[in-house]
Amino acid sequence: MDGKETLDKARERIIETIAQNIHLYGLTPSAGRQYGTMFFHDEPMTLDDMTEELGMSKTSMSTSVRALAELKLVERAWIRGVRKDLYQVKDDWYQSFINLFSIKWRRSISLHSVAVRKSLRELEQLKNNPDISEELRTIVEMDISKLEYVRDYFEWMDRLVDAFEDHDIFDLVPLKEHGE
Amino acid sequence: MDGKETLDKARERIIETIAQNIHLYGLTPSAGRQYGTMFFHDEPMTLDDMTEELGMSKTSMSTSVRALAELKLVERAWIRGVRKDLYQVKDDWYQSFINLFSIKWRRSISLHSVAVRKSLRELEQLKNNPDISEELRTIVEMDISKLEYVRDYFEWMDRLVDAFEDHDIFDLVPLKEHGE
DNA sequence: AACTTTGTACAGTTTTTACCGTACAAACGA
DNA sequence: TCGTTTGTACGGTAAAAACTGTACAAAGTT
Numbered sequence: 001m002d003g004k005e006t007l008d009k010a011r012e013r014i015i016e017t018i019a020q021n022i023h024l025y026g027l028t029p030s031a032g033r034q035y036g037t038m039f040f041h042d043e044p045m046t047l048d049d050m051t052e053e054l055g056m057s058k059t060s061m062s063t064s065v066r067a068l069a070e071l072k073l074v075e076r077a078w079i080r081g082v083r084k085d086l087y088q089v090k091d092d093w094y095q096s097f098i099n100l101f102s103i104k105w106r107r108s109i110s111l112h113s114v115a116v117r118k119s120l121r122e123l124e125q126l127k128n129n130p131d132i133s134e135e136l137r138t139i140v141e142m143d144i145s146k147l148e149y150v151r152d153y154f155e156w157m158d159r160l161v162d163a164f165e166d167h168d169i170f171d172l173v174p175l176k177e178h179g180e
Numbered sequence: 181m182d183g184k185e186t187l188d189k190a191r192e193r194i195i196e197t198i199a200q201n202i203h204l205y206g207l208t209p210s211a212g213r214q215y216g217t218m219f220f221h222d223e224p225m226t227l228d229d230m231t232e233e234l235g236m237s238k239t240s241m242s243t244s245v246r247a248l249a250e251l252k253l254v255e256r257a258w259i260r261g262v263r264k265d266l267y268q269v270k271d272d273w274y275q276s277f278i279n280l281f282s283i284k285w286r287r288s289i290s291l292h293s294v295a296v297r298k299s300l301r302e303l304e305q306l307k308n309n310p311d312i313s314e315e316l317r318t319i320v321e322m323d324i325s326k327l328e329y330v331r332d333y334f335e336w337m338d339r340l341v342d343a344f345e346d347h348d349i350f351d352l353v354p355l356k357e358h359g360e
Numbered sequence: 361a362a363c364t365t366t367g368t369a370c371a372g373t374t375t376t377t378a379c380c381g382t383a384c385a386a387a388c389g390a
Numbered sequence: 391t392c393g394t395t396t397g398t399a400c401g402g403t404a405a406a407a408a409c410t411g412t413a414c415a416a417a418g419t420t
Contacts, residue, residue, distance in 0.1 A: 003306055003309065003311075003312040003313075003316050003320075004316065006302060006303075006306050007303070007306065007316070007319065007320060007323065009302070010298075010299035010302045010303050010306075010323070011299070011323065013295050013298065013299050014295055014296065014299055014327070014330075016295075017291055017292055017295040017296075018292075020291070021288040021291060021292065023206065024206075024284065024285065024288055026203060026204075028407090028408070030408075030409085039326070040323065040326070042322070046366095047366085047367075048366090056409075056410090057409065057410050057411075058366090058367080058368090058410095059367090059368070059369090059409075059410065059411075059412095060408080060409055060410075062367060062368060063368085063408090063409090064408095066368095083365070083366075083417090083418070084365085084366065084367090085366080085367070091329075093329075093330070093333045094333065094336065097337070104204065105204065108201040108204055111197055111200070111201060112197055112198075112201065115193050115194055115196075115197040116194065116197075118190075118193065119190035119191070119193050119194055122186055122189070122190045123186075123187070123190050126183055126186050126187065126190075129183065131183075132183040133183075136183050136184065136187070139187065140183075140187060142222070143187065143190070143191065143220065146219070146220070147194070149271075149273075150194075150273070152355075152356045153273045153274065155356065156274065156353060156355060156356065157277070159353045160349070160353045163352055163353050168352060169340070169352065171352070172343055172348060172349065172351070172352045173336060173339045173340045173343050175332075175336060176332045176335065176336065208377090208378070210378080210379085226396095227396085227397075228396090236379075236380090237379065237380050237381075238380095238396090238397080238398095239379075239380060239381075239382095239397090239398075239399095240378080240379055240380070242397060242398060243378090243379090243398085244378095246398095263387085263388070263395070263396075264395085264396065264397090265396080265397070
């Protein structure tokens with residue numbers, strides 16, 4: 001086995017591992033393979049480069065690179081004289097992890113918070129309605145306390161994402177000292 | 181609109197929100213609806229209960245409750261005299277969040293670490309091979325430093341999950357004081 | 361202005377995933 | 391021991407998602 005072959009095999013192993021785990025970011029294996037390919041490619045790539053490298057249609061490359069960019073796993077690059085769009089991976093993986101929370105989790109937290117607060121308001125009002133049965137009131141009160149718990153949970157999640165974004169998380173889990 | 185109707189609507193909003201966000205846990209909306217239904221159901225539920233409540237087949241209920249259990253979002257319960265399997269939601273949502281990392285992320289981290297270390301070993305060996313071209317050696321060295329970065333990243337991720345599991349994360353992002 | 365090049369919208373196809381019904385094994389009860 | 395109940399494996403089907411090719415709009419070039 002010659003050197004180039006060894007190199008490619010070593011790269012391929014990493015790319016395939018990324019492909020098979022990127023579902024944690026809500027992306028498809030194909031997008032993962034695309035990311036992995038770009039990771040080892042030193043210059044920014046065009047859609048045509050990716051088509052060639054991965055043997056997939058340009059349309060697919062376009063849509064999946066968009067998904068990668070939305071999560072800020074890749075970014076656009078500019079090289080003077082090149083007309084085509086260029087993409088490269090963002091090389092700060094710690095920040096990419098944080099971005100997952102900033103983008104996907106934050107949105108989910110917000111949707112939950114809105115829904116919970118709305119339901120809580122309705123149930124509080126229902127609880128104060130004198131016309132309902134004692135039995136129903138008991139159930140309503142239980143639901144209220146459940147939703148208060150959930151509200152607090154998402155409020156905590158919100159603060160957790162803040163702690164990621166503010167990089168406070170690196171106080172708790174420090175980066176490895178560079179070069180040792 | 182009578183009281184029961186208001187209650188159901190308030191619950192339905194939450195359930196649907198869970199269903200539409202549980203993809204972050206790698207689960208389907210159906211499993212989310214199942215979880216939400218169990219969340220508001222005070223006694224543990226049987227598969228037949230879920231079939232009735234959700235209008236889906238018992239087979240589906242069986243497979244998706246298994247997915248929920250695997251992530252420890254639900255657990256089995258026992259009530260004396262009841263022959264059927266019973267399930268209830270685990271009510272510590274903070275722990276459930278942590279479990280996602282313990283179970284899904286930890287596995288991914290491990291797979292990545294293994295792959296990266298294996299490729300690193302191969303590339304180190306290749307680098308020390310005197311027969312390769314200077315050009316190739318340069319590429320290999322660049323890949324090595326990329327993979328060392330990745331290795332360190334997953335080592336950090338491993339410590340992050342540790343910090344979740346050990347509940348150190350609550351030092352950084354404290355729980356809301358109970359009852360205020 | 362006419363001609364190229366490039367990225368993506370869109371509709372159709374293929375592949376994958378979710379879901380269902382049947383059948384059966386394991387556990388229980390009489 | 392023989393029925394009954396319960397959960398799930400399995401094969402088939404319906405639904406969803408990924409992927410492709412064509413067609414076109416936007417931007418660049420001559």
